[in-house]
Amino acid sequence: MSGCPTNPKGIVALLLRISFGLSLLFVGLTHYMTMGAFKGMTMDGLGALEPLGALWAYILPALMIVGGALLTIGMYTEVAVWASGVALGSIPIGMLLKPVVGGVPLPNVMPAVINAFIWIIVLVLVVKTSCCCSEE
Secondary structure (H helix, E strand, O other): OOOOOOOHHHHHHHHHHHHHHHHHHHHHHHHHHOHHHHHHHHHOOOHHHHHHHHHHHHHHHHHHHHHHHHHHHOOOHHHHHHHHHHHHHHHHHHHHHHHHHOOOOHHHHHHHHHHHHHHHHHHHHHHHHHOOOOOO
16 A cells, blocks of 8 residues: 555545545436436426536536546546536536526525535545645
8 A cells, every 4th residue: 555645634635535536426327327317307497408408417427427436546637627627516507597597496406506516615625635736
């Protein structure tokens, strides 16, 4: 286990990155396993944009799977963060679009919006604790 960290901050960063990456991967897989319900939920309330929601229902889980897998193994971190960030960032945007274009009451979408922002905050923590970049 020569690549494993030995200090507490490094250990926590590794465990956070792996648990977050696997969680994101599993959510993406679950969306594909329940595609009918997920696609319906994604399209619902988008009005004229429902076809876009149907397309996004296939893209979002793929981004979660790619981002989660790459975060878990710690490779291609730029791709991992782009995939994860686009996937997670699209959730509050899509959910908050529903009241604007489809008349869905705002309180109906806010739990999903808040949940997505929690995932985004954890992604920020993963990136902050796991990446040691000289670009900072």
